Amino acid sequence: MATSAVTHYFRSSIGRKQLVAITGLALCGFLVGHLTGNLLLLVSSDAFNIYAHKLISLGALLYVIEAGLAAVFLVHLGLAMKLNMENMQSKGKYQQKTKTGRGTTFASQTMPYTGVMLLVFLILHLISLKFGTHYETTVDGVVMRDLYRTTIEYFRSPIATAWYVIAMAAAALHTSHGFASAFQTMGWNHGKYFKNVKRLGLIYAIVVGAGFAGISIWCHLKGV
Amino acid sequence: MSSDNTFSLNLKIWRQKGANAEGKLVDYHVDHVSPDMSFLEMIDVLNEQLVRKGEDPIAFDHDCREGICGMCSMMIDGKAHGGYKNTTTCQVHMRLYKNGDTIVVEPFRASAFPIVKDLAVDRSAIDKVMIKGGYISANTGNAQDGNSILIPKPIADEAMDAAACIGCGACVASCPNGSGMLFMGAKISQLALLPQGQPEAPQRALNMVHEHDTLGFGNCTNHAECEATCPKGISIEHIARMNREYIKAAFTYHEKTRSE
């Protein structure tokens, strides 16, 4: 049976990896946007609520964006899990005897675990904030959702804050390997610039991880 | 053999009668190890002891014993070829060890490399991937003047670095995923860098990658353990070039590729 090269691509190791890579980078981009939005929490309750209200007012467009985001996330998760499951078969039963650590890092070895942690985090995060308690407020005569209050109340709990910080540590670990790894998978590795890609990945991981975690701690302190 | 500086070692060596037999680590003691011996010569000494005792000698692969054939596959203390920089097992010398050391020796572990006996594994999966395109078969007529095809020196050097792969399989054995991307990437990259490799570049990338995927090799997750282990110092930049070649071929190459 002849199969077209494109069909093969979507079944091959490299093709599926490249889909994981590109969706991973897209999610990295999303996090930057999300973090920027969160910074408005530090500005004022009104600034944050107006921002949230603008997003909600997108109406149908917002649903389209959210569906796209969910699709990207599911492709990333599903293919990574599939590839990982295949890899569990490819070392035979003696894997524990192979000593690693000359290229392998803690981050690269824990990708599946940090990934699953982020999935759990994401579900809880949506339940407790996006679909959390609905308050209303009026800014300049406009009635809108008081997401600021929901957020501050949520982070009043030290357990919620601690879990959030731990999840952000997992996100930092995940992206510290994933960012540069995605470039390599796409074929964007050249001696000329790859060191800088790795550096950028590390900076990204730290800024995003510490950024989200820092804001959550700020919310906690604000709430208590 | 009995000069002053010889020493003794304890070894734990994987013994397995055949492909489907149960294997286990067996303890051995070997005396008269000279620091100038290679790791394989040390096993030769042990095998002589075993033969004298009427026991079955340890099966292991080797050929050139000078670091160029890639046959001497074994995991020494959990690391392919012992984990020394740019070194094959046959080039590991016993001066790296000292009297009384215990060394664990096992075969390469990867689903794509089934165990034949003891330390010997079947690495023919590498050849199966190579057969799918690790060469140039375009008919180019008579040999031309050497200077008629100009290749810039840095490109020639890079292709040469990739061509240094000896097909030893250490990259696969050291990879936590048992992936064959480094040796395959080295070949696809080497030929993609050279004008002679261009005509068949897309078929090569498609066919080799598809063969790789069917042989039980795992999927690369960019640990880069292979690069650190490779006795020829092959860089994962070659994997990146293969990834570029592959995506380009998948979306621009017209002919249908065969899956079987």
Ligand code: SF4
């Ligand atoms: S890439 Fe290196 S480790 Fe892998 S087969 Fe070639 S020489 Fe051996």
Ligand code: FES
């Ligand atoms: S025996 Fe040939 S490379 Fe080691």
